[in-house]
Amino acid sequence: MEFGPGFWGPIIATIVMLLGAGFACLMLLGSRRIAKVRPSIVKRSTYGCGEEVKPEEVTADSEQFYSPIRRVFKPFYRYIQPGHSGKLNTYLLWVVIGFVVLLVAIALVLR
C-alpha cells in the first residue's frame, strides 16, 4: 500500500520479521547447546535489588502494576476512576449530561 511519502510492503516486512525471529531462535538453540542447564541440589533463592526477596513478595498486584503510569496521568484518574462508582443513578445522570453536551456540540459544529 502506498500512503503518500511512505511505503509499507506487508509481505516483505513479514518475511524480514520471520527471518529475524528465525535468527533469534537459532541463537537461542545454539546457546542452549553451549551452556547446558544443570540442576542444583540447593534451591537458589531470588536475589533482587541487593537483598533476598521471599517468594511470596515476587508477584505483582494487578491493580498496582502500572503505578508509574498512574502517577503520570494523575489529573485524569482523579476524576475518571471515582466516577465509575457502580451506582445506576450516576450513570443515568451521565446519559442526560451527555445528551446536553451532544446537543451543544452539534449546534456549535453545524451552525
Add this chain to the structure above:
Amino acid sequence: MIEAAPILVIIIPLMGSFLTPLISILTKRYKKDRIRDLFVVSIVIVTLLLVLHMLPTVWSGNIIVYRLGNWTPPWGICLAIDGLNIMVALIVSGIAVLVSIYSLMYMKNDTGLEKYYTLLLLILASMMGVTLTGDFFNMFVFFEIMSTAAYALVAFRRNWDSIEASIKYMVMGSLGASLFLLGISFIYSLVGSLNIADIAQKISIIGTNPLPPILILILALLMTGLSIKIAMVPFHAWMPDAYQAAPSAVVVLLAAGTTTVGVYMMLRVVYILFGVAALGAMLIVLGSVTMVVGALMALVQRDLKRLLAYSGISQVGYILLGVGFGTALGIEGGLFHLLNNAIYKALLFMCAGAIFYRVGTCNLDELGGLSKNMPITAGLFTIGALAISGVPPFNGFASKWTIYIAGIQAGKAFFSLLAIIMSVLTLAYLLKAVNAIFLGQRPKRFENVKEAPLTMLFPMMLLAVLCIVLGVLPSLGINIVSPAYNALTNQHGYIQAVLGGI
C-alpha cells in the same frame, strides 16, 4: 441470484428461533440433544451462505432493493442493500457462525440450553433485520428486539453479577431506545415519511446548511440513543459490567455483533439520513475522548473480561476518530478498523472464555503460568493482543496505520499523536494480561488444567488466521471496505436506487 435472498436472510433465523423449542422437546425425549445444537449451527451457516450469495451483485455497484409485499416505497417497507450494509451483514453472520460452533462446547455445563439457542437465533435475525432494512421504524423495531435478546442473554446464568449487570444494561438501554423513539416521532411530524431514502430527500430539501434547530434536536436524540448502544463515552458505563458477567460466547456476539451494528446505524443516520458529513469534527473529539477513557480505565483492572471490555470501548473510539477525519483515507481506515475490531475482539473474548471454561476464574491475581498447560490458547491470545495493539504484521497495524496517516493528511496531527500514545497503552495493558495469565509461576491447584477442547479452538484458530492474512495482504481488507466507503459518501445514489422509478 435468488430473488428473495434479502428477506430470507432475516426470515430463516427467525423461523429457526421459533422452531428450536419444538425441536428441543423432541430431542429431550429421545435424549439426543446434539441434534438441536447441530440444527442451530446449520441455520446460521445457511444465513452466512445467503449473505455470501448476495455479495457479487452488491460489489459490482448495484444497490439491491427488495420491496416487501410488492408495495412501492415510501408507502411500503423496503430492504435496501448497498456496500455498507453488506459489509456489516458479512461481519455479523460470520461471527454468528463462529459463536454457534464455539458454544457447542462452552455451554455444555449449563441447563436450559433451548432458551439459549432460541435467543441466539433471535438476536441473529434481529441484527440482520437492522442491517438490511431501508425503513426507519422497522430499524427501530429490530433494534429493540436485538436489545431485548441481549438483555436476556447477559442475565442467562442468573448469578448475582449477571443479574446486576443485566439490570444496569437494561435500564440504560431502554432509556436510549426511548430517546431514539422520540427522535423518530419528531422526524415523522416534520417530514411525514418513515423511509430512509425519502426522509433523506426531504431533509435535503429543507436544507442542512445551516441546520435548523429542530433538526439539531432530532440528531442529538438519535445519536444519544445510538451512542448508548455502541458505548461511547459518557454513555459507556454499562459495558464493563455486562461483558464481565455474561457467558463468554454471548460476549463475543455482543462485542463483535451489536457494536458493529450500532456503529453502522450511527453512520447511516449521520451520513445518509442527514447528509451532514461536516459532523466529523464532533466525531473526532468524541472518538478521542472515548479512546483515552477506555485505555486509562483498562490499565487498572483486575478482571480479564472487564479489561477487554474497556479495551473494546477504546477501539470504538478509534473507529469514530477514523471516520470523523472525513477524507477518503480516514473513512476507509475507520471502516477497516470496524472489520478488524470484530475479528480480534472475538478472538480475545473466545480465549478468555476458554480460560474460564478450564480454570473457573478470570481474576488476574489468581491466575498464572498457564502457558505450559494451554500452549495453543496462549499463542492465540498473544496473536490477538499484538493485533489489537497495532503491531505489524497483523491486521490491527494496517487499519491503525491508515488512521494515523489520514490524521496527518487532514491536518490534525495532534489526534494522530494521541492515537499512537493510546496504542502504546493498549500494548501495555494487554502485555500485563498475558504476563499475569500465561507467564510467571503457576499455582499448585492449576497443575492438571488441560488445553481447551478442539471445538472451541477451531473458531479461535480461524480468527487468528484471518488476523494474519488481513495483515499480510491488507488489499483484501480494502476490497471489502471500499464498496462501503463508496456507499457511505453516495447519498444521492442511494436515494435514486430506492425511490427511482416513482
Add this chain to the structure above:
Amino acid sequence: MNFDYIVAMLMISFGLYCLLIKRNLIKMVIGLEILTFGIHLFLISMGYREGGIAPIVTSVNPASVVATLGVDPLPQALVLTSIVIDVCVTAMLLSLAIHAYRHYKTLDMSELRRLKG
C-alpha cells in the same frame, strides 16, 4: 398551544426525574414506564386533525371522506408496536428485580454496586 404536547413533555420530564432521583428499582421501572408513555402520547398526538373522524372506511364514510377528514392512522400503528415492545421490556425488568431481591435482599440501587471500578 396544543394541550397534548404539554402533557406529553411533562410526562417525559417526570419519568426522567424518577429515573435519576429515585433509588428503589421498582420506582425506576415506573419512571421508565411514564417516560415511554409520554413518548407514545406525543407520537399519537402528532396524527391528530382538528374535528377529525376515525380512519375506518365504511359504507357511511367512503375513502374520499376518510382521506380528507380522518386522523392519521400511521402513528397509531407505530404506537401499538411500541407498546408491545415496552410490555416485553417491563416484564423482563420486573423478573430481574425478583431475582435481584433473592440475591441481594434489597432493592436499593445504591446497594447493587458490587460491580464497580
